Amino acid sequence: MPTAVHARTTFSRDGDAPWCRGCGHADVFDVLCRALVASGIRPTDAVVVTGVGCSSLITFQLRSYAMHGVHGRALPLALGVKAANPDLHVVVAGGDGDAFSIGANHLIHTARKNPRLTYLIMDNQSYGMTMGQPSPTNVHGEHHALNALGVLLAAGATFVAQAASWRPDEAEALIGQALGHPGFSVVNLLSPCPTFHHGEGIDGAIGIPLVREIGSEHDLGDRLHALSVAFAEGVPCVGLLYRVERPMYALTEGSALVHEQWEETAILEALLDEHRVVWT
Amino acid sequence: MPEDLLSSTAWPLGSRQLNQLDDSLIVRLMGVGGDGVMTAGRVLTEAAALSGLEVLSEATCSAEVRGGETMYQLRVSPSTLVTAGDRVDIVVLLDHEADLAHREDLLTGDVLLYDSVHDAVPRAHPPGVVSYPVPMTQLAEAAGAAIAKNVVALGVLAELFGFSLTNIETSLRKRLAAKGGHVVASNLAALAGGARYVKEHLVKRDSFLVPVGSARDETVLLTGNEAIGLGALMAGCRFYAHYPITPATSVADWLATHLPLLGGKICAAEDGMASLGLAIGASYAGAKAMTGTSGPGFDLMQELIGYASMAEVPVVILDVQRAGPSTGLPTKYEQADLFSAVYGAHGDVPKIVLAPGDVHDCVHVTVEAFNLAERYQLPVILLSDASLALREHTIPRPDLAAIKVVDRVPFQPDQAPYSRYRFTDSGVSPMSAPGQPGGEYVATGLEHTGSAFPSDAPGTHQAMTDKRFQKLARLEDECSPVEREGPPSAAVGLVSWGSTQGAVREAVRRFDAIGMPVAALYPKVLWPLPVKALTAFARSVGQVVVVEANRQGQFADVIAASTSIRPKRVTLYRGVPLTAWDIFGRESLTH
Incomplete structure (x- = not known):
């Protein structure tokens, strides 16, 4: 039953949230709204694009523009939005199934392109809406668990962080940094599913799961070090793991070029001239 | 006569000679991938267009970038063309590997032009075909452009049949400019070499000439x-x-x-x-x-x-x-x-x-x-x-x-509160764009209310589905380009979609030439089906025959599912376009 009531901000609608009691997604949603407000972004200029599933229900809680897409295709939709109007603030959100299973191809190639998008992966290691089947990041599943941070680093994301839904202030700060990053910024948000995975979820512990803080001592541009942290044994890390600047995807930069009607006509006539047959 | 059209064995099969009754010239260039067939074809096409001719071509290649058969056929005419032709006048072989499948298309009097570097391969040309062996590879090498045998062939075609050497040169220069002066020079030498070879070594033994073009309306x-x-x-x-x-x-x-x-x-x-x-x-x-x-x-x-x-x-x-x-x-x-x-x-x-x-x-x-x-x-x-x-x-x-350009119905900021999917008579609701204050909404694939909130309430899905389909209710009245040709009433009414239109148009011309009443309809909007236009057409003809390039008769099925029309089918699916002869030359249009 929807009971978690989120904090009211300029970004969130009034009323009950659609998630189960104790679901991390409700906290992630609140944190996202707060970070957007703190970053000075107006709902009118923001587009939040999701796939489908429990996590993607955030779209219907928002006052901003949003696309509730199809499973796995949030990133292409978002990239299209940003390319058509680079002035918009585009945030992508979705579950770990969206990111690492059905949409994994898009994640890899969006990271390579490095557009200015912020991607929040709400990682509960499961497909909650279909009753909790293990997702690719599930450490208790039949197959080897995908290391989310490792994949993001390998694919070329230029901002990689991990946060936890039960540590909201830290999560808000990391999302805020991601929103300001000039490039593809990803925050993997550990967001437990209490309905299907209580007691066996993030680290196998009952109660508040343990994490280790990455800290701010390391060189943020050292990808090999970031990989070693990502793959270290033990409880999950939280914090900013990696941040570099690389040329951004040209298509999503600059403002849309708009011509006057007469200019468009002149250009089109010139195009026709290229194919014109001049008799000789 | 109408009955004959549908089932007769008295079909004028001998009328293939009608194919020859036009003022066009058809050249088919053949080779394997890498021979430059496409480039040569495009240059010749442009050159003929520059001479004031109508040109229509057809090209096909294999999936491989190198090797595999490549074909470019162009038809030139002083008058309107609807297909690249279902016959061939001149075949140019840049590689003997490409020979076999196309030799049978050559009839008495047709021309076969080939690279005589392949003379070692025994060739059995059809009787009556005029063949011109030309040492294309050697001439290209002599010009300093070993791969330019396609350009040598262009020079030969110009000299033998009257394609404009000047226009070929213009087209070549345009295409090769970026490759540098020496490439342009060697290709122009190859072109001249081909032309010179004809003058010095060949005697024209065929009757083909490029028709004379004339200044036309603005053309692209x-x-x-x-x-x-x-x-x-x-x-x-x-x-x-x-x-x-x-x-x-x-x-x-x-x-x-x-x-x-x-x-x-x-x-x-x-x-x-x-x-x-x-x-x-x-x-x-x-x-x-x-x-x-x-x-x-x-x-x-x-x-x-x-x-x-x-x-x-x-x-x-x-x-x-x-x-x-x-x-x-x-x-x-x-x-x-x-x-x-x-x-x-x-x-x-x-x-x-x-x-x-x-x-x-x-x-x-x-x-x-x-x-x-x-x-x-x-x-x-x-x-x-x-x-x-x-x-x-x-x-x-x-x-x-x-050209009329239509834009989406925009959201007006005074429409607050904005309801993205609100019901309207037309089913079309104003659409905002991100950045517009007051226009915020969620575009969603979940069933939703007018305000874009998810809803699986009974009635909502039905009402919203109806709203979305309502948009199409007036489509055929508002826009449904359909072309019809042929007599106002006819024994047979051909219906085709997509590029099969060309073959059907040409077939209709030939039916008309022999006095057979065949009409044709070419819908451009296929779905929603233009039911009114199809029904009116069906009333004006004895039998509707749908001509299309697939096995199942897909458009015929769509028509049969949505109208009372029971079309006959002509379906061919060989991987090449249907030709006018496939329609005109059929013993019966209903088998």
């Missing part, structure tokens, strides 16, 4: 894929996404050069799903957007086609059809994606399917595709094909002032 020379790109730009397309796939890629190639001139963007996606997702995202943000693909990519797009329909986002999806299911025959021709265009995507999906019939249509039907997508806020599928993609045609220069 375009491939079908270029014409689609042009139509998209004219319609206001400012975003194109694609993943490389034959035979759609050249649309992207053309747009990559031209879309940015208008402030548009072109995006290379990681797969077909991303490609349509990108276009939908761009359209949601306010740009007129399109994606282009072929069958395999089109299959991948079906889920997002349903999404665009449900979320009411305008988008144009170009499917340049190729042959066969799966990988099929990737470079070959077929019209077999109609079912997946019309019936694809799960659920009740309102969408529009259009098909251009020729290069002229590739411009204008593409404009219409955007206009319909924007007007009705739904996915519009444009079904082109491999033949249109590669063919070149001289068409009247499109008149920009006469």
